[in-house]
Amino acid sequence: MxxxxxxxxxxxxxxxxxxxxxxxxxxxxxxxxxxxxxxxxxxxxxxxxxxxxxxxxxxxxxxALTGHCHPDVSRAIAEQARTLLFYSSAVLSAVRVDANELLLKHAPIPGTRVYHCVSGTEANETAMKIARKTTNRRKIVSFVGSFHGRTLASLSAGGMDKYRATAGPVIVPHHVHVPFGDEKALADAVDGDTAAVMCEAIQSLAGVMVAPPEFHRAMADIAKRAGALLIYDEIQTGIGRVGSWFHADAVGVKPDLITLAKGIASGIPAAAVLVAPVVAEKIALNDQGNTFGGGPVAMAAMRATLEVIERExxxxxxxxxxxxxxxxxxxxxxxxxxxxxxxxxxxxxxxxxxxxxxxxxxxxxxxxxxxxxxxxxxxxxxxxxxxxxxxxxxxxxxxxxxx
Ligand SMILES: Cc1ncc(COP(=O)(O)O)c(C=O)c1O
Incomplete structure (x- = not known):
């Protein structure tokens, strides 16, 4: 050529x-x-x-989790781009499975499975879809001040009017918002039709709003008692940014679904949903899929990113x-x-x-x-x-x- x-x-x-x-x-x-x-x-x-x-x-x-152009990450991307630029997750891939194993080592629950996609909002849409499908319930309870992305369900889950208004007249139904940190309001809102409680682990865009660990643990209890899943949006907090692999670790909760994106592949577009085993076993063939998620260049970047974070x-x-x-x-x-x-x-x-x-x-x-x-x-x-x-x-x- x-x-x-x-x-x-x-x-x-x-x-x-x-x-x-x-x-x-x-x-x-x-x-x-x-x-x-x-x-x-x-x-x-x-x-x-x-x-x-x-x-x-x-x-x-x-x-830029590993800094700009970390030599090991840039080399991994260049080498993969020269050998096989892309094939979808319809085929097996050693580099993808390497990245999976490195990532899942840090998952809060053993036996967790990963779903690869491309952007944070896609990971959140997927997590909510999985919650609704596997519980056969409709409602998502989330928090005033949260940001979950700019596609329709993520906007609807987001708790800032300014961003929700960008959806125009169509907001996805069955989304309820309660004040972040208000245990009573959360307990009142969660019921037998609640598929998930969804939480931006630290509300970054809202001005870096932090809820105390006791609130996070109460949230996990409330969701569990109602049979609802717990979704942690760790798109910004995850993969070490907050000084632990996940904010969930720091506050002592084990979410059913964790969404990740941002620097997970140091800047090559990549996102993931970590799915706890009890939920993963309810997902059937063709329940979800996408073209680009888990592609070889993104996975080479993710593998190198996770290696660098650990090694350094x-x-x-x-x-x-x-x-x-x-x-x-x-x-x-x-x-x-x-x-x-x-x-x-x-x-x-x-x-x-x-x-x-x-x-x-x-x-x-x-x-x-x-x-x-x-x-x-x-x-x-x-x-x-x-x-x-x-x-x-x-x-x-x-x-x-x-x-
Ligand atoms: C907490 C959080 N969730 C979701 C998103 C959306 O991610 P993306 O822009 O990759 O769709 C962002 C992006 O800023 C975010 O900070």
Missing amino acids: KTAPVSPASPALSDPMDVARRTDQTELKIYTRMPFVPIRGEDCYLWDARGERYLDLYGGHAV GLVENAARVGQALMRKLAGMKGVKAVRGAGFLVGIELEIPAAKVQAALLQRHMVTGTSSAPNVLRLLPPLTFSETHVGEFLPVLEEVLAGA
Whole structure:
């Protein structure tokens, strides 16, 4: 086969204003985009076309778990792409089974099975579908403030009006929302028609809202007593971000279904539903399926991602460095509260977070906001170190002092 030379990037791509103009002419205007064109990444740093370096505390929206372009992950992807780019899960695959085994080692319940798909919202749709099908019940009880994705059932389960409104007039029926942390309201809402209680383990987009472990355990009891399944959306919290493999581990619950996505394959689109054995045995042939889930490149990336996380002790790193980071942030002038766990950190400021985010970007620090106007969010790679913390804090201090 002949190969054509790779075409050089368009020279216009170097100019952020030009990229912004051409983006507006070609894409739906669905995001307020940062005025920033990263073209290269390595570990916790990004570079723009001028060669300027940025510290990344946002990780491409919580995706760069192993840091940008970890050499082992990039090599695994390149090698797989050269050997077999794609075949669907209709065939057997050694790389897929390797990834399954590495992932399931950390599942809360032995004998758990995995279902591969491509995006977080697809994993959540699948989990709700499985819950409804296997219980033969209709209702999903979820929490005010939660975010579960942007397709119809996930939007309907989500507990923020702002996002639900984007579905227009059609919201999937049989979704009920109760306040996060309100045990009585949850107990009142869960009944004999409840297929599942669905929980975003830590409500990230809502401003990093954390419920106490006792509430999580009460939730598990309430669901169990009613014969409803427990779904944990760990799309953001899972695979070590919060300093444990799953937030469910940290709060001592064993969900029936756990949904995962984001950095599970370090940025190659991949998502998964972990299905407890009692549920898995009720799933029949053709009950679910999709084309791309479990594809070889995604599985090579997932296998390498999980290997790197284990080998480099990144879950422990997130717990240790995350705790130190939160402790230091808590004493800072201009900071009202710090919430979260590991490397999912919400900093409640005295002033709007968007202003601080913009000032930080000017100083080459990439951070995130949330739907709570004053909450700045940090979602760095799990490789983020004390050195990176030391680089970030004085800059934030300076920005807050000048605000
Ligand atoms: C907790 C949570 N659930 C679900 C989703 C949806 O995932 P995706 O954008 O891959 O569909 C997200 C994405 O931000 C999320 O943070």
